Amino acid sequence: MCGIAGFLNLNDGKDASIATLKRMLSSIRHRGPDGAGVYYDGRACLGHARLSIIDLAGGTQPMCNEDKSVWITFNGEIFNYIELREGLLKKGHVLKTHSDTEVIIHLYEDHGAECLKYLNGQFAFAVWDKNKGELFLARDRLGIRPLFYAGSGGAFFFASEIKAIFAANVIERAMDPDALDEIFTLWCTVPPRTAFKGVSELPPAHYMTVKNGVASIKQYWDVDLSGCGEELGFEDSMEALKGLLIDATRLRLRADVPVGAYLSGGLDSSVTTALIRNFSSAPLQTFSVAFEDGDYDESVYQKEMARALGTEHHEIRCSYSDISENFARVIWHTEKPILRTAPVPLFLLSGLVRKNGFKVVLTGEGADEVLGGYDIFRETKIRQFWARFPDSAHRPMLLKKLYPYLPAFQGQSKFYREAFFNTGAAGTSDILFSHRPRWRTASRNRLFFSDWMRGMLKGSAEDAYAKTLPAGFEGWPPVARAQYIELKNLLPGYILSSQGDRVSMAHSIEGRFPFLDHRVVEFCSRLPLRYKIRGLNEKFILKKAMKPHLPENIVKRTKQPYLAPDGKSFFKSGKASDYVEDMLSDERITEYGYFNPGPVRLLVNKCRRGAVTGFRDNMALVGILSVQILHRQFLKGPVAAAL
Amino acid sequence: MRDRVRKFIFDNFLFGADEGSLKDDDSFLEQGIIDSTGILELVAFLGEQFNIQINDDELMPENLDSVNCIVNFITRKKQPA
CATH class of the missing domain: 3.60.20.10 (Aminohydrolase, N-terminal nucleophile (Ntn) domain)
Known part of the structure; x- marks a missing residue:
């Protein structure tokens, strides 16, 4: 690497x-x-x-x-x-x-x-x-x-x-307004677009030739989730998946330096670590992030897994001020605005790995995408079930089974829960059915954009994204569509970049991902959905396959997504650190030109009062701050002058 | 009462948008003004500002989905039983 x-x-x-x-x-x-x-x-x-x-x-x-x-x-x-x-x-x-x-x-x-x-x-x-x-x-x-x-x-x-x-x-250095719009809606840019005008990203699974001044780009691989594959029985599929994962892990242990592993406390990294432990003779050291804020901390499960596998375990404890103090350094590495602070603890974790003399870690990334682990897949399944009988009083009650770890979601009334997930008459025929509710929520934060920004936008980020989807996509099952969008959008655009390569390579640490061996991805793409999500039980086949090798608590545990404290990391007793205050000040917001200072001031005041609790406000704060920092670091100067 | 409700909506969900951008009958849900957790912020504000107790079965659009709905709801709640 x-x-x-x-x-x-x-x-x-x-x-x-x-x-x-x-x-x-x-x-x-x-x-x-x-x-x-x-x-x-x-x-x-x-x-x-x-x-x-x-x-x-x-x-x-x-x-x-x-x-x-x-x-x-x-x-x-x-x-x-x-x-x-x-x-x-x-x-x-x-x-x-x-x-x-x-x-x-x-x-x-x-x-x-x-x-x-x-x-x-x-x-x-x-x-x-x-x-x-x-x-x-x-x-x-x-x-x-x-x-x-x-x-x-x-x-x-x-x-x-x-x-x-x-x-x-x-x-020439200039931020791309359409890229900011994509990030504020889709959470990441869609390649070849990057946050900067004139700089492009070669999309995953593509190659490019440049000859005699002419560039040509071609796609050489794609994942097919259309659901037309041949079906193996469940037991055979389970054994085949396990065999593939063992081999994918074995190959990823090839190195002339020691290899460690991340342990999040969840199923995926536990599987990866267990595979290393059970199917190789490599000595193993594991690394985890713990949080001072108990709402985000999973260290009990991390330690349980480390004990069960007998690994030498290392932990870094992350506070609010750790996030605030390191946020700007992380933006230097992500090279794009982010809507959540979650990359910061992973930046600190790669530093811990480096301090312990390691260069390589195996992690569990990709399992949620290929095996149906994310809440959005369960959410899509329930909404699809509801859409068949939109007038049903009972079907939408299943929505309460989603997001058990979010008190604000669990505390709201059924009317409002249903209103949030009801995307209208188009139902499942909407090509973006699965992602519409959360993208609609995220895109409300465009209200912070300045008049200049709004004037520069060429259209809707959602519409532009829909045009990139493969032919026949609208005919795929809704959960398969959701999986494809996660695999092609958020995985490379955020998970593997802002939360992956960029924050691990900041400390010269290489991540390796057995679940993203293309043979595993292709195999899982052919599995029937019911093998991946049984009822609402996510990653069912993986849990069954790995049950003999994992503590029961880990297998049965309710899935907890990896999150870090956002807005509250930056404000203590109503005051933020000097650089945050400066970046969010009326003067700096006006100078850089992307946002309207009035609405930003109201949002900041809401943060000072400790009244920012929902995802939308938190995403707005982190997004605005990261755009401001990115501008300072890469452009430095009034935005108009850079264009 | 109406002004205090409008100010709360503008300061906390619309972040200072033009006064004319929200009519008193506009639906918060249809316009995407209040998200899934925003409703809890609204309920906390109403309880504290107008000294009323809002029960779970009262958390419905008929009571909370526009400025007019809220004003009518508070008025009803404040009336002696």
Whole structure:
């Protein structure tokens, strides 16, 4: 796991030089503190900041093929590289190292873009084919590793993080109002859009070629949840899933450095940890976040799991002030506004892992998406059941079974609960049926946008997102549609980026995710819904499969989503820290121009009174503060001047 | 009473939008003004400001879904039994 950066000169080479690349690399040094390398031939320049994990002595990059005509800079891991290497050797390739990087070069030589289908891993890389004069960029199927690009007219730039592209000092810096609208509605940007104008994100499961100044982007993989697969019996499916998870975990333990694991106290990370413990001989250390605020703390379950598996356990305790003090540093790494503070404790956790001498952790991310774990899937199931008989008095009563961990939700009357989830006559035929209630709620926070922002918006973020969905999507079952949206939207756009790669790589920590092995994702996509959610029992097949290996309390526990305190982290006795007060002041809100100072002032006053309790107000506060900080860090100056 | 209710709605849910943006008959639910937890904030405000006890079975749109509904509801509650 590393950081990559580079460029391709498109004409006279005035826009970029070796000095440009050095600036780009040094801006992402946190991703690869163990070494750096550069390749430059006058046209293409590839740079690499290395975090040594596999083939510590021989894995230096950029790396080339036998005749030095193909060069690569690579961020990530190819977990099946040992098997791929054996196949390449049999075909007569000469491999100089034992790294996974070199395997990609030779696969690319043999198969071109088709090489991607052989890779089991998490990756973003650039290959420069000197003879063809073509730059080839690719990103893994689920979007675990990031890759951004921008063109200046004179050069094409790419990098693991946007700050490296800005470090080239060629791309004009400006926030994209439509991106802010997407974040305030959908919670994340939809690639290729990023928070910044002129900088694009290569979408997950896509590759890109740049040749003779022409860029072309293609999708090479997608998950099919249309429900047309062949059905295995439950017992056979359960054994097959368990076998796949054991193998996915085994592959992800491949490293020449020790591997640790995160323990959240929930089912998914417990499964991952149990798989490591039960199906490998690796010694194990585990890491967790505990919260001083008991409403968010799961340390009892974390410790129970650590005891049950006999791991050496480490914990970091997170307070309100920890969140407030580290929030701006986290925004520097997320490079996009966020609506929740949840990435901050994970940033602190990766720091704890690093302090203990680890570079790699396995985590449970992806299980909720592929096995129907999120509340939104149960919610969709109930709303679908209700929509068949909209006048039923009994069906909507099931809504009370949702969100048992939210006192405000449980305390409201049935009339209001039903009104919130009733999205109108369109019912399940609405292509965004599953996500409409929460996106509608989130988008109300547009009321904080300034007149300038509103004038810049080109349309509705929801409508624009709906156009990106695959052909025939409206015919998929509603829960399958919800799963697809979570897998393609929030997973890469927030969970794996703002809560994943960006906050772990801030401390040079690589996350690995057995549930996101593409074989697991594809297998689970073919499972019938009733195997995943039995009645309203989420991740049913996973619980059954792993029951012998987990404490009963963990399996039976009511699902608790990972959350951190939002608004109350910033205000103590009605006062926030100096930087928060400054960022939210009338003066700074007016200066940056994205929001209307009057409404922001009222929201801040509500926070001072401790009266902000609902998701909507909390999301508004965290969203506004993060936009302001992002502007300060990346643009600095009145927004109009930056455009 | 009406002014205090309107001010609470504007300060806490509409965050200072133009006075004309909310008519006294406008439905909070239809316009998305109050979210699923906002109703609890509203009930706490009404109880405290007007010294009334609101029962669970009174948490319904007929009583709380517009400025007029709220004013009528409080008026009824304040009348001697």
